[in-house]
Amino acid sequence: MAKTETTGNAIVETIKTVVYALLIAGVFRTLFFQPFWIPSGSMKQTLLIGDFLFVNKMAYGYSYASCPSVIIPSVGLNIDAQKLCGMFDGDNTRFWGGDPERGDVVVFRHPTTGRDYIKRLIGLPGDKIQVSDGVVQINGEAVPQVADGDFEEVMELQGPQGLRPRCANGAVGEGGICIKERAIETLPNGASYAVLNIGPQASDRTGIYTVPEGHYFFMGDNRDNSADSRLAQTAGGVGFVPYENLIGRADRIVFSSGGRSMLFFWTWRSDRFFKGIK
Template identity: 75%
Template sequence: MADKAKKKDGGIVETIKTIVYALLIAGVFRTLFFQPFWIPSGSMKDTLLIGDFLFVNKMTYGYSYASCPSIRIPAVGINIDAKNLCGWLDGDNTRILGGEPERGDVVVFRHPVTGFDFIKRLIGLPGDKVQIIAGVVHINGEAVKLEDGGLFEETAGPQGPQRLRPRCENGPVGDGGLCVKSRQIETLPGGVSHAILNITNQGSDNTGVYTVPEGHYFFMGDNRDNSTDSRVPQAARGVGFVPYENLIGRADRIMFSSAGKSMFAFWTWRSDRFFKGIY
């Protein structure tokens, strides 16, 4: 009986050790190489849709305190912030093995105020002057190139686990109706081209001049009228200018995409988005 008890206890210990080792390996992998990210909102349509699942390349820009993952599981009361794990790297706005982001990159970064992970497109580099006039981005006094990109169409109704409803250019649309937005192809200085969407004319379509400080970046969502980004100052709970050390990594490729409430609902996966490049 004693031998059986010892074997049982030993088996439990080995199981716990295996789980701990697996978590440590996963934590190292997520911290140093690739971090999974699931798109929760429509601010980057149609480049990224609600339910897209991707891995963020952390090696591109090097490492800072923001490279440590925050562990948030509200259901069980777990809320471990990246600063709790790697706060000793915070404060000097530098990075280890740092690489410079390029204009047009789609970047996951740590929100300077809330600490939550955001994903947006890099529009303004340090020293740039950025202004939006009648919905057109101007960088250092020059309007970006725009071409007609047709229409973006989707079915109106609750989307993703948060059950967010899309805003439509063709007015309020009932569930199951066709929600339409105008699409344009925007080409930034340096040659990166991508689609942007328009819903309506609103205050964020006309702004003052933002002068990007050294060591900071200016981000915008591709779904321009449905994005909280650098156009909103941090004092108003917006993104404002993002410090270099807050960058987490670059989003390069969608692995798969779920149109349902959960990424595990494989019957709702979008067949046309497997391993789709992000541009």
């Protein structure tokens, strides 16, 4: 009997340890840093498919969107932040809120789908944003771009989804070099970063967007391969993003893998480990 009781107590203690560990991890993820894996190429060259980073959730304070969503389609798990913290939704405010700065790379909750997106903050509340021949205009002033050569990558399947890059140099065979034109863009507050161009398309020429109060305008650095605020939510974009939908700021890449799985160690990009994001 004593042995059975001892075994039972050991099992109970193990379960308690696991539960406590999960609770601690949940609190840490909710309040401080949230892991984020880059699934697409919309932020190249700043962020590559397979980059792994932690999002600083303290940067802008907390809202319902700070609650983590746990979505694992392969096992049918879909626990949405709205289900956990929806009682805080609707007033577009934050606890201990901080204002994001133009040029920040931000993870936010899509206003309609609820999925996490990562883009660069271009337009602040009240701004008038327009894209003219691929050049961003903020309140009637063109954002300077300086040509900076080309961005090159190998034409191959990228990431777990097996995505192929789009190229400015036309059709490129498997293993060939895919080229995009690169420029350094500098926002009015001095934030500078590389943007990529593939070729003329509809999103290079837009009307004027007036950013509503309490909302933000986001764009991907890979300008011709990004569904962002240039497209309305009903057209597959993200439209204007409410303040309460911000999750946090991406400050640093922790790990990076260029293969179909992070377990393929020969595809790890050691030069991107702990690389700062700007």
